[in-house]
Amino acid sequence: MSALWSGLSGGTRFLGGSAIVLALLGAALAASGESLSAHLGFAAVVKIWGGALLVQLGLVGLGRILRLGGGSFAVARVLIAETVRRRVAWICATLLLVGLAAIPYLVRSNSVLEYRLSSFLGYSLFVTFFLLAILTVFVASGSLCEEIADRRIHSVVVKPIGRVRFLFGKWLGLVLLNVLLLMVSGAVTLGSFHWELAVAEGDEAEVARVDHLLTTHHSVQPDRPEGLLEDVIERSAVRRSRDPELWQAMLSAEGGDEDQALIHLQRELYIESLAQWRNVRSGETRTYRFRVAGQAAQQAGSAPARLLLAPFFGRVHSTDRTRLLVRLDGVETPVFLGGGESTELSVPANALADGELVVEIENPGGTQSGAHSANLVGRDRLSLEVQRGSLTGNLARALAILAIQLAFIAAVGLAAGTFLGLPVAVLLVSLVLFAAAGGGFFAGDIAQDPLPSHLSEHDHSPDDGHGHDHSIGATSGFMRALDGVGRSFIQIFSAWGRYSPIDAVSSGTEIPPRDLLGCLLWIGGAWTGIVACVGALIFRRREIARVQV
Amino acid sequence: MTTATPNSVVECRGVRKVFRDFWLRPRVVAVDGLDLTVERGEVFGLLGPNGSGKSTTIKMLLGLLFPSDGEISVLGGRPGTKEVLARVGYLPEDSYLYPFLDGRETLEFFARLFGLDAAERRRRASELLEMVGLPDAGLRPVQEYSKGMQRRIGLAQSLINDPELLILDEPTNGLDPIGTRQVKDVIHALRDRGKTVIVTSHLLADVEEVSDRVSILYGGKQRLLGTVDELLADTGRTVFETDRLPTALIEEFKKRLAAEGVDVHRVDAPRQHLEALFLEIVRSAQSEGAVTSGARETGEIPAFLGRGPSPSHSTAPLALTQGSPKRAVVTKGEEVTEDEEHPQA
Numbered sequence: 001m002s003a004l005w006s007g008l009s010g011g012t013r014f015l016g017g018s019a020i021v022l023a024l025l026g027a028a029l030a031a032s033g034e035s036l037s038a039h040l041g042f043a044a045v046v047k048i049w050g051g052a053l054l055v056q057l058g059l060v061g062l063g064r065i066l067r068l069g070g071g072s073f074a075v076a077r078v079l080i081a082e083t084v085r086r087r088v089a090w091i092c093a094t095l096l097l098v099g100l101a102a103i104p105y106l107v108r109s110n111s112v113l114e115y116r117l118s119s120f121l122g123y124s125l126f127v128t129f130f131l132l133a134i135l136t137v138f139v140a141s142g143s144l145c146e147e148i149a150d151r152r153i154h155s156v157v158v159k160p161i162g163r164v165r166f167l168f169g170k171w172l173g174l175v176l177l178n179v180l181l182l183m184v185s186g187a188v189t190l191g192s193f194h195w196e197l198a199v200a201e202g203d204e205a206e207v208a209r210v211d212h213l214l215t216t217h218h219s220v221q222p223d224r225p226e227g228l229l230e231d232v233i234e235r236s237a238v239r240r241s242r243d244p245e246l247w248q249a250m251l252s253a254e255g256g257d258e259d260q261a262l263i264h265l266q267r268e269l270y271i272e273s274l275a276q277w278r279n280v281r282s283g284e285t286r287t288y289r290f291r292v293a294g295q296a297a298q299q300a301g302s303a304p305a306r307l308l309l310a311p312f313f314g315r316v317h318s319t320d321r322t323r324l325l326v327r328l329d330g331v332e333t334p335v336f337l338g339g340g341e342s343t344e345l346s347v348p349a350n351a352l353a354d355g356e357l358v359v360e361i362e363n364p365g366g367t368q369s370g371a372h373s374a375n376l377v378g379r380d381r382l383s384l385e386v387q388r389g390s391l392t393g394n395l396a397r398a399l400a401i402l403a404i405q406l407a408f409i410a411a412v413g414l415a416a417g418t419f420l421g422l423p424v425a426v427l428l429v430s431l432v433l434f435a436a437a438g439g440g441f442f443a444g445d446i447a448q449d450p451l452p453s454h455l456s457e458h459d460h461s462p463d464d465g466h467g468h469d470h471s472i473g474a475t476s477g478f479m480r481a482l483d484g485v486g487r488s489f490i491q492i493f494s495a496w497g498r499y500s501p502i503d504a505v506s507s508g509t510e511i512p513p514r515d516l517l518g519c520l521l522w523i524g525g526a527w528t529g530i531v532a533c534v535g536a537l538i539f540r541r542r543e544i545a546r547v548q549v
Numbered sequence: 550m551t552t553a554t555p556n557s558v559v560e561c562r563g564v565r566k567v568f569r570d571f572w573l574r575p576r577v578v579a580v581d582g583l584d585l586t587v588e589r590g591e592v593f594g595l596l597g598p599n600g601s602g603k604s605t606t607i608k609m610l611l612g613l614l615f616p617s618d619g620e621i622s623v624l625g626g627r628p629g630t631k632e633v634l635a636r637v638g639y640l641p642e643d644s645y646l647y648p649f650l651d652g653r654e655t656l657e658f659f660a661r662l663f664g665l666d667a668a669e670r671r672r673r674a675s676e677l678l679e680m681v682g683l684p685d686a687g688l689r690p691v692q693e694y695s696k697g698m699q700r701r702i703g704l705a706q707s708l709i710n711d712p713e714l715l716i717l718d719e720p721t722n723g724l725d726p727i728g729t730r731q732v733k734d735v736i737h738a739l740r741d742r743g744k745t746v747i748v749t750s751h752l753l754a755d756v757e758e759v760s761d762r763v764s765i766l767y768g769g770k771q772r773l774l775g776t777v778d779e780l781l782a783d784t785g786r787t788v789f790e791t792d793r794l795p796t797a798l799i800e801e802f803k804k805r806l807a808a809e810g811v812d813v814h815r816v817d818a819p820r821q822h823l824e825a826l827f828l829e830i831v832r833s834a835q836s837e838g839a840v841t842s843g844a845r846e847t848g849e850i851p852a853f854l855g856r857g858p859s860p861s862h863s864t865a866p867l868a869l870t871q872g873s874p875k876r877a878v879v880t881k882g883e884e885v886t887e888d889e890e891h892p893q894a
Contacts, residue, residue: 067667074661078647085649085690155645155706158611159662160631545605545613546568 075169140413282365415535644703
């Protein structure tokens with residue numbers, strides 16, 4: 001027996017021993033009459049142990065897979081071995097598992113199961129990304145820097161592997177390690193979610209409300225009113241003649257280019273019209289048409305949907321409530337909402353059988369403090385939430401997006417390590433991470449109500465149909481180019497923020513496969529590719545050794 | 550790129566290396582107009598004091614540094630290319646290993662970088678571990694090794710690809726006398742199998758013992774180049790080495806030599822060499838089966854080394870010796886070098 005025990009690896013012995021301790025703990029709790037499933041502490045220990053087991057199995061599996069390939073796989077395997085044997089990976093995994101196990105303690109004060117589970121999902125993914133981002137920043141930056149600093153690299157790059165393949169091997173190792181830890185985190189999160197749900201099974205009403213987390217939903221925005229663009233073009237001509245001061249201001253802003261000034265004016269009017277259309281003033285009724293396309297339409301016909309309504313009433317008293325009348329599928333429903341409040345109305349499955357839903361919102365006006373407009377500008381203020389997909393699928397897509405984002409950070413770290421020392425490389429990678437994550441602020445602005453292509457910058461004028469002449473003058477051209485660079489920069493930097501899987505999973509919003517593909521192309525392809533090319537170019541061209549005379 | 554002669558392995562023509570600062574201002578001229586040719590199958594010693602440009606030259610041969618001027622050809626190709634590196638073995642001045650990998654993993658990792666298949670990797674790693682006397686330490690992390698043991702693993706990794714050209718930068722640095730002896734034996738054996746070896750060392754006696762030709766650098770320039778025999782001229786002295794003689798006989802010799810007009814500068818009873826004593830003690834302990842966690846008795850040079858392109862050289866396995874300090878018996882006007890294990894051809 002002792003011979004068998006001593007023949008096992010350290011990790012296996014630890015897991016085996018802890019399994020015995022765990023079983024004894026469970027038996028003791030059961031004997032004392034405790035409900036094991038409802039015991040937070042026992043659940044936390046089980047999660048940590050189960051997660052550690054998955055990490056151990058995953059590492060063994062990764063080691064075996066990486067034995068198969070060539071030089072890059074060998075480098076990847078060594079990088080994983082380094083992080084594991086230096087305890088970096090295990091410390092990160094332990095913190096991750098302890099963090100995931102501790103989250104139920106943090107959210108248990110929330111008595112509503114739906115919100116508790118939503119917070120749990122959000123915190124879990126946040127903790128996962130936060131810890132893995134730190135791991136990635138330090139390992140990616142440090143791995144190459146250290147090897148160059150302590151000259152270990154002299155033994156490796158004089159082998160016929162090629163510097164670019166060596167760099168790729170390092171990146172691959174880190175990406176695989178991240179994928180493993182993300183998968184473990186996903187498994188523990190999903191297991192914990194269902195554990196919590198099972199514990200709360202007694203209250204059917206509560207469990208039913210969690211349904212929208214389990215079956216994620218797709219958010220549909222109302223169609224814009226027909227003829228809006230034509231109306232704007234017509235109004236622009238009138239406005240131009242009636243308000244010459246405004247027209248002169250726009251002409252001077254566009255360097256005297258009439259076509260561009262007209263587009264500018266039409267753009268302003270279009271945005272203004274959209275805002276008006278989404279604003280239900282006191283005494284008005286507005287009609288919104290929602291169309292559900294593709295796969296969502298098929299599912300919409302068989303599953304109930306929800307109409308999300310969260311109007312902005314301006315500065316109103318906290319006790320003030322505005323009454324709105326919402327008519328959908330021939331049924332009128334009065335809703336009473338105050339500042340910052342929202343409501344969800346059930347839409348029967350048959351109401352969306354043909355993939356279309358017409359909603360009328362009437363604002364009869366009159367509250368204690370006067371009449372208020374119900375402002376519905378913004379994606380979150382008025383939308384049709386159609387059920388589509390499952391939590392598991394959504395979580396998998398969220399983790400895939402996080403893996404792509406971490407792969408980008410890994411590429412930045414390695415690229416920085418090719419020419420910088422460890423502290424500076426870590427600083428640079430951290431700054432890039434914060435800048436990329438901060439791109440979400442820009443993304444919010446850009447994502448709202450995109451303009452029709454007719455009114456986009458540098459496009460054809462809608463009335464003459466001719467291409468715009470860019471040769472207005474050197475100064476104007478330069479300024480326009482500068483403006484273009486700035487916009488492109490914001491567009492590129494906003495890519496990260498366009499994909500926010502943590503919010504989506506915790507709110508039960510579907511992450512469409514299109515988003516995953518977009519993230520793969522933008523962050524995984526464009527961003528990572530550019531950074532990898534720069535890193536590879538520097539690493540190939542640089543002298544590895546230093547002056548020693 | 551310089552045109553290599555058919556028999557040359559390394560060709561340097563007018564090579565210059567200037568290290569510059571961040572603003573590209575010249576800071577140090579490490580190598581200045583170096584011309585060098587290393588022929589196939591020879592052991593070439595690169596000598597010089599600290600900072601003379603030896604290591605810089607070697608790093609340029611490996612593509613770790615790029616020459617500022619001049620041309621370099623290694624094995625007929627450009628330094629640092631995959632085709633060239635696949636045929637080169639390199640032992641850096643320190644072993645520079647991954648400390649968390651064990652000895653066997655280290656060798657198998659480097660073998661994978663050469664694209665060897667799994668079975669061949671395992672076989673070569675086992676044979677090389679045996680050769681450097683670390684068969685039992687192969688499963689311990691390299692960070693637990695002594696410096697000498699790390700050096701042995703470093704030597705083993707430099708041979709994993711059965712290189713045509715072996716570059717050893719301070720190979721005996723940190724090694725005990727057994728390891729030092731072993732490195733020299735490996736160099737001899739590889740030369741006998743047609744390999745080309747470039748050695749740098751501060752230990753001139755080591756280089757003298759193994760090298761066919763030496764180049765002495767100073768200030769980045771080559772000051773001297775030639776065969777060891779050419780460079781180490783006869784000192785014009787004669788040494789007898791005999792069993793211990795009685796004092797009366799010594800006096801008689803002195804008188805006889807004085808009568809012939811020969812001055813006797815020194816007569817003494819030399820002490821045993823510490824190296825010989827050391828090796829004798831170690832051999833004795835090994836024969837008694839004493840346990841050690843360090844390097845053990847070294848094994849044979851693996852058969853895979855030297856199956857290469859030089860059929861004129863012997864490929865028979867050669868046993869490594871455990872300490873065979875060369876003894877020189879010099880008589881007036883004639884030098885005879887005795888090296889029982891590796892007699893000169």
